Amino acid sequence: MSPRATPWGTYSQIADALRGRITGEDLAPGDAVPSEAALGREFGVARTTVRRALAVLEADGLIKSVPGTGRVVCSPEEQAGGVTDAAPAQYRRIAADLREQITSGALAPGDALPSEAAIVREYGVSRGTARQALSDLEGTGLVVAIHGKGRFVRESGTAAG
Structure with missing residues (x-):
C-alpha cells in the first residue's frame, strides 16, 4: 500500500456526504452518527480520514461528541448556535x-x-x-x-x- 492511498480532500467529500444525510434528515437531531469503523468500511478509507471528516462536521456545529454515547446530530438550535457549550471544544x-x-x-x-x-x-x-x-x-x-x-x-x- 502506498503512503497516500486516499486522494487529498477525501475527508471533505465524506463530510459533504454526511452533511447531506443530516440536512436531508436521514440523520435526525439526537441520532447517533455511525461509528468511525463503520464509516471507514462504508467509504473505503482509513479511520484517520473519517476522523477528519467528523472534525469538520463538529466544527460546523452539525454533530457533537457525547461521552459514553459517541457522536450525535445536534439539534437545530445547537446548529444555529443558540445552544452552546460553556467553552469551545x-x-x-x-x-x-x-x-x-x-x-x-x-x-x-x-x-x-x-x-x-x-x-x-x-x-x-x-x-x-x-x-x-x-x-x-x-x-x-x-x-x-x-x-x-x-x-x-x-x-x-x-x-x-
Whole structure:
C-alpha cells in the first residue's frame, strides 16, 4: 500500500456526504452518527480520514461528541448556535494555540510539533482530543504527518488549501 492511498480532500467529500444525510434528515437531531469503523468500511478509507471528516462536521456545529454515547446530530438550535457549550471544544483551543505558534514563527517550517502524549500532559486532555487537534492542523495544510516520525510544520510554511 502506498503512503497516500486516499486522494487529498477525501475527508471533505465524506463530510459533504454526511452533511447531506443530516440536512436531508436521514440523520435526525439526537441520532447517533455511525461509528468511525463503520464509516471507514462504508467509504473505503482509513479511520484517520473519517476522523477528519467528523472534525469538520463538529466544527460546523452539525454533530457533537457525547461521552459514553459517541457522536450525535445536534439539534437545530445547537446548529444555529443558540445552544452552546460553556467553552469551545478543547481540540479547537489546542489547534489554535499551535497555529499561533506556527504563524508567529515560534514553530518554524520543518520543526516537529509536540507529540500527542506531550499535548495530553500539557493540556490535561484525552489522547483523542490531542489527536483531533493535530488532525485539524493537518487538514489546514499547515502540518504534515510523517509515519513513524511525527507531525511537522510544512516546509512551505503556508496552508495548502
